[in-house]
Amino acid sequence: MTAGLTMPTAGFVLKTSGLASCTxxxxxxAAATVNGTxxxxxxxxxxxTDASVPVTVVGGFGCPTSATSSKFNATYKVTDTTAPASAITVTG
Known part of the structure; x- marks a missing residue:
């Protein structure tokens, strides 16, 4: 089964410091939706797995300012917070 995750506009901002100070x-x-399993x-x-999201990068030396997308990998464990012992099952 597939499921989508939507990141709101500017929903994630990463700032680095040190030799390369980038944002x-x-x-x-615009919001971006990626599909997962x-x-x-x-x-x-x-x-x-290798979900691609549009990005902008600003900063000085060492920042990949020409990048227009970034890939990420993540696995989220999904539980029912009101009944943790209950399984969440999706059928389609």
């Missing part, structure tokens, strides 16, 4: 903004001009289980998981 990376994901979904800079849903797996039922205890807990269920939502996994993203």
């Amino acid at each position: 990376v903004t994901a979904a800079p001009t 849903w797996t039922n289980g205890a807990p269920s998981t939502l996994k993203f």
Whole structure:
């Protein structure tokens, strides 16, 4: 099964400091949705592999200011906070 995750406009901002002081903004001009894989289980998981999100990068020396997208990988464990022992199952 697939599931989508939507990042709101400018929903993630990463700032680095030191040799390269950069600011990376994901979904800079509009919300961005990426698709992942849903797996039922205890807990269920939502996994993203090489999900591409638009970005803008500003900064000086060492910052990849020409980058227009960035890929990320993540696995989220999804549980019911009101009943942690209950499994969340999606059928389609």
